[in-house]
Amino acid sequence: MPKQSAALRPHRQLFADRRRNPDAKREAVLHTAVRIFLERSYARTSMNDVATQLNITKPALYHYFRNKEEILVEIYRLGTDLIDEMLDSIEADEKTGLDKVADFIAGYTRIIAGDFGRAVVRLDDGELSKAGRKLVRARKREIDHRLRALIESGIEDGSIASCDAKIAAFILAGAIHGMASWYEPAGSMDLADITAQYVRMLAAGLAMGGLPALAERQPIAPRRFE
Template sequence: MARGRSAGYDDQREAILAQAAALFAQRSYTGTSMNEVAAACGVSKPALYHYVRDKQALLVQICLAHIERLQRLVDSVEAEGLPPEPRLRALILRFVEAYADSQNQHRVLTEDEKFLPEADRERVREGERRVVAAFARALAAVRPGEDFATLHKPLTMLLFGMINWMFTWLKPEGALSHADMAPVVADLFFGGLQAVRVPHPTPSFSPATPAIFPTPETTP
């Protein structure tokens, strides 16, 4: 009879994935060993293998979990049945805020996806395509018309260019938070510079991301 999982198995597994994402974000996937993951998690290496098969499986699970979370965000916004502009604004705001809570996972997805096995890389990219398609649909609803249709996908990619790399320059301990910057991105995208309103920074707080998250070398 197979031994059942303990009551805290899922919580421990999630903690391991979070710690592994932090290490990969700081040192890169190739620069991190399973011994280092086990030490950072406070478990033995044999115990670590009880939760994950190997380092590659860690990478797969981190990337898939992150893209699945983004897909759930899309689904939740679409389920609200908002008018076109509020719908696209909601997608922008929630994605930027979600990235604030998953900077390590987002860095791993953007920088280490290339190390995924081909089948898993395709699963992740299929999820990414569905997320991009949802943004493109939302943008098309704001600016419909056949004459503008050829720009829906390029504009969507420009929008992702604004938000996907924010982690490289927005410091967690800086004056402005992701929550502050989210409406700025939406205002800039919809109305250009004249539409941007100066944010009132939220009170500073200890960032939820682990202390080992690297400090970006560039600042706004």
């Protein structure tokens, strides 16, 4: 019994009559599905759940998608497209590596705040078939590599302190991905504030010359946990 989200109403309307409009209906399915998947997870969402939300029955869905997996793959495609576009435009800029990374952080947080962005991060691609998984993971890997390249360019131009770009990329991406688990568009926190703090804190961690006092910390607590 999925809750009635006001934002999903227009999609229901679309299916109210049987006028032929396959493209719009396909898109309506996607927007509805991604919302439910984010709320309930892909695995725990049945095709019936999606259909019910759209005021139709399960078999009708199979007019627009071959199977459940195709819906998920399409969602991933739309989400990763957004990220790719952002990276395209950042790479085209003439800026220092650090500034590019800062722009990436700002853009990425905003994308992750949207449904399809959140979906890329939060939905479990382990549910996919071998083929689908391979596809999706390749796109994720490509994004990771492009972020690494941004960081490396910053190290070269001296705007970013020397470090392992691979780990740095994991740290940045991880921090932002975390948003997908707690950020709620309808919530009270202002996205601009969140984005600003992400940029400030993470860029500061990357920047040249940071951490003067902490630079020669003694080897951290040698206590054993686990």
